[in-house]
Amino acid sequence: MAEQDDVGSTAQPEWISRTSRTGQRGMLVLRYDSAQLPRDERGDAFHAFMREACDPCRVVGMGTPSAMRVKTTFWQLGTGIVHSAASTGYVLTRTPRHLGAGAPEVLALGLQLRGTAQFEQHGRQIELAEGEMMINDLTAPYDYTVGAGSATHAFMLDLQTLGVSVDAVRLALPYALSTPVYPLVRSFLTQLYVHGDQLSLDPGRELIASAGADLVRAMLLSAIGAHPEKSDALRETLTTRILAYVRAAPMRPGLSAESIAAAHDVSVRTLYKELELAGTSLEGYIIEQRLEGAARELADPASTATVGAVARAWGFTSQAHFSRRFKNAHGTTPTEWRRSHAIGVAAHRSSPRASFSRRLTSPGPDQPTGDDVWT
Structure with missing residues (x-):
């Protein structure tokens, strides 16, 4: 077995491809x-990739390094990250020492x-068969x-987006997969995998990500409702849930104090308090x-909308008012913001690393692709 124990790395090896998909409006991929590398490089390359793509952990590949085959992709969907992988097998272990290097919520x-x-965390072990789901609390040690x-296939969300605290998550975990909301979440993940290419390009992808976050949040809150300490947990997370609700879709039709209060089963008075x-x-x-x-859209190299159109799309009827607000928030005008990000993208595309990335992600006639690796 090929093993590597690492607490994180900031360097990006040249065999890792980091690109923006054509037409994907700046989505990071x-x-x-491994099929595109010589066999004697696959073990080291896989460990380097895991250091780049994952939080600090120990990686153990099954079999000899030269026999390892791994094909994996991370891409951004709204505020979430989608991850798909196929492999000849590996073990990920996160220990308390790794958590000491920084544990994102x-x-x-x-x-x-x-x-x-097989997944083990918080003293519980889950055996996963085809079609089953697990939940990984990345603030805690685990064996996978x-x-x-x-x-x-995985969907990753930060707890700030979900509006749920670490303590609330841990209360929910023992019950989450038995709630009536669980089949909906599992169906969402399945469809996200089946239609990922189309969804990543869909104009409504931000709302798709928001809908996924809403489903996950609903599952956790449903699970908390089955816990004897549910009242305290729900009360403690109310503010973070309200802010997450707004953050997930600030252009949601009919967004108001009344609609937000109703969505969280509280009065408008309680909301404001x-x-x-x-x-x-x-x-x-x-x-x-x-x-x-608006800042994300202006920084998107695929966006062709004018500053005025972006302003209107994000609820600002006056371009002058939008520009003043934008400069106060970001220290620069919308036009300067767009120009500075365009320069950054151009510099990246002309770099040797970006050139290598394009070669790596565009297989030649002798390179196996897709399912060729797994047949």
Whole structure:
């Protein structure tokens, strides 16, 4: 077995491809395919990729390094990350020492597409067969064994986006996969895999990601409802859930104090009281999130919309008002923001590393692709 124990790396090896898909409006894609490398490089390349793509962990590949075959992709969907992988098998272990190197508050939902896997965390062990799902709390140690010939698909969300605390997640985990919402989440993950290419290009992908986050949040809250400490957990997470609701879709039709309060089963008075205690203005927060959305669109190299059109799309009827707000938030005008990001993209595309990435992700006639690796 090929093993590597590492607590993270900031260097990006040349065999890792980091690209923006054509037509994907700036979506970051991180790919690795061992079939495109000489056999004697595959073990080291896989370990390097895992250091780049994953949080600090120990990686153990099954079999000899030269026999390892791994094909995996990470891509961004709204505020989430989608990850697909097929492999000859490996083991990921996260220990308390790895957590000491930095543990982002992220939840990963993994669907077993093919083969089997075993997942152990918080004293619970799950055997995964085809079509089953697990939930990984990335703030805690775990052991994840992916069997030979397996294929997996995952959707990762940070807890800030979900509006759920680490403590609330841990209360929910023992019950989450038995809630009535679980089949909906599993179906969402399945469809995300089946239609991923189309969804990544869809104009509504931000709302798709938001819908996925809403489903995951609903599953966790449903699970918390089965816990004896549910009242405290729900009360403690109300403010973060409200802010996550706004952040997930600040242009949601009919977004108002009344609709937000109704969505969280509280009164408008309670809504404002909770936000006041947190030192947050609802109106100000909505505007802040719309400005962030406009900034992302202006930085997108595939966007051809004018500054005025972007402003209107994010709820600003006056371009002058939008420009003033934008400069206050980002320290520069919308036009300068777009220009500076365009220069950054051009510099990346002309770099030797980007050239290598394009070669790596565009297989030649002698390079196996897709299912050729797994037949």
